[in-house]
Amino acid sequence: MRASRTVTARAQFMLSPVFGSGCLGNASGVPHVTCRICTAQTETILDLGSSPPANSLLSTPADHLDSYPLVLEHCATCGNVQLRDCLGAAELYQNYLYVTPDSPQLQAHYERLHADLRRGQYISPRSFVLEVGSNIGLLLRYLRPQVRKVLGIDPAANICKMAADAGVETVCDFFDPQSAARIREVHGTPDIIIARHCLAHNSDPHVLISAASSLLADDSHLVIENAYVLNTLEQNEFDQIYHEHMFYYSLRSMSALLAHHGFHVVNVFLAAVHGGSIVFVAKRQRAADDVAPAVHERTQHEDKVLTPVTFRHFAANTATIRSILRDLVFDLCSRGKKVYTYGASAKGNTLLNYVGLTREQIPFCADSTAVKQGKYLPQSLIRIISEAEALANPPDYFLLTAWNYRDEIIRKVRGLGNSTSRFIVPVPFVDVV
Numbered sequence: 294m295r296a297s298r299t300v301t302a303r304a305q306f307m308l309s310p311v312f313g314s315g316c317l318g319n320a321s322g323v324p325h326v327t328c329r330i331c332t333a334q335t336e337t338i339l340d341l342g343s344s345p346p347a348n349s350l351l352s353t354p355a356d357h358l359d360s361y362p363l364v365l366e367h368c369a370t371c372g373n374v375q376l377r378d379c380l381g382a383a384e385l386y387q388n389y390l391y392v393t394p395d396s397p398q399l400q401a402h403y404e405r406l407h408a409d410l411r412r413g414q415y416i417s418p419r420s421f422v423l424e425v426g427s428n429i430g431l432l433l434r435y436l437r438p439q440v441r442k443v444l445g446i447d448p449a450a451n452i453c454k455m456a457a458d459a460g461v462e463t464v465c466d467f468f469d470p471q472s473a474a475r476i477r478e479v480h481g482t483p484d485i486i487i488a489r490h491c492l493a494h495n496s497d498p499h500v501l502i503s504a505a506s507s508l509l510a511d512d513s514h515l516v517i518e519n520a521y522v523l524n525t526l527e528q529n530e531f532d533q534i535y536h537e538h539m540f541y542y543s544l545r546s547m548s549a550l551l552a553h554h555g556f557h558v559v560n561v562f563l564a565a566v567h568g569g570s571i572v573f574v575a576k577r578q579r580a581a582d583d584v585a586p587a588v589h590e591r592t593q594h595e596d597k598v599l600t601p602v603t604f605r606h607f608a609a610n611t612a613t614i615r616s617i618l619r620d621l622v623f624d625l626c627s628r629g630k631k632v633y634t635y636g637a638s639a640k641g642n643t644l645l646n647y648v649g650l651t652r653e654q655i656p657f658c659a660d661s662t663a664v665k666q667g668k669y670l671p672q673s674l675i676r677i678i679s680e681a682e683a684l685a686n687p688p689d690y691f692l693l694t695a696w697n698y699r700d701e702i703i704r705k706v707r708g709l710g711n712s713t714s715r716f717i718v719p720v721p722f723v724d725v726v
């Protein structure tokens with residue numbers, strides 16, 4: 294059975310039990326470990342123990358948040374990699390504060406994405422672009438002068454207000470067939486739908502795809518960007534595993550998902566953002582020459598690389614990183630060195646909780662997001678401070694929990710006159726720079 298309403302954005306909610314899933318809180322309370330794309334049986338790849346929802350920050354260290362398992366599963370039938378246990382809205386989004394950072398790296402990515410879509414003729418100056426999970430509208434702000442019309446949809450009211458204040462019209466709702474029908478009535482039919490880093494945030498991805506399908510003409514394009522499972526596995530990015538990331542997509546699993554809705558992938562692009570991402574371009578209409586060579590090349594590469602051996606290496610490397618990082622931080626603390634983390638990212642919470650680091654070793658986390666400052670990381674209870682505060686009283690070491698912005702952050706810190714703090718980079722292997 295599929296969910297009647299669902300969630301797609303960075304902040305969208307799962308509202309009901311879903312298609313073949315092993316969601317926590319289902320009627321029996323027992324996870325059925327079946328693939329949520331194709332319903333076949335799955336196997337465990339990695340077990341990271343339990344952690345609280347990674348984007349839920351605490352107002353005081355005394356606040357309580359429950360922890361839930363983080364177990365990764367693989368479906369040999371369709372290639373899907375998924376989180377075994379999915380949380381519902383109440384657990385996942387009660388203190389949700391993700392705001393897309395205004396980062397030069399992301400701006401460069403928007404430009405490149407637009408150029409790639411232009412080159413493939415998937416977007417044009419005449420396009421009406423609908424972005425699902427548009428957050429505060431940074432991509433749409435970039436696209437607005439380049440196209441006929443932009444519209445966002447995001448369910449988080451505080452986030453939609455920030456987008457509206459920046460002049461980006463944003464429907465505050467979940468993206469599902471009902472809201473899609475309302476969008477068609479009020480705004481007309483989009484020429485292209487873009488969903489960046491939000492499809493995996495929904496335990497039932499079929500709902501988003503069917504909503505997109507209900508809006509798009511046969512020759513219009515659906516663009517989905519997601520962290521790429523190959524990067525996650527090959528770069529030992531175990532900290533990408535947290536409750537919002539319910540799927541770890543490959544071209545193979547994405548193609549299997551889209552095929553349920555009559556879509557096929559016509560192009561793929563790789564991007565360096567968020568630890569390595571993949572952009573899938575799909576449509577329904579089939580033409581003899583519509584599939585770019587990159588799709589065939591990527592399929593062949595995945596067939597070679599996405600094997601049980603890779604999964605085993607990933608699990609072994611994850612355990613190695615835990616023990617090295619733990620020893621390093623405990624050793625630094627025992628020698629009186631001051632260690633902070635940099636970046637109150639969701640992945641930082643998986644990392645800290647899995648490695649077993651808390652405010653006992655690391656009192657502060659520097660982060661540029663104003664709404665996060667003054668709050669506490671869940672479980673580790675590390676207090677979030679501004680970058681300026683961290684700079685005024687710098688540590689000997691920053692554990693770089695926003696390693697996806699590594700060069701940008703190190704450049705910023707050095708540029709602000711801090712030439713002494715060193716950076717511990719946790720992945721792909723623990724490195725001190």
Ligand code: TMP
Binds near residue numbers: 637638659660695
């Ligand atoms: P993300 O990888 O999920 O986007 O999280 C990155 C976090 O790092 C986010 O909370 C913002 C923070 N950050 C800084 O504190 N300084 C920076 O320069 C950048 C780029 C991000």
Ligand code: ZN
Binds near residue numbers: 330331371372
């Ligand atoms: Zn499957």
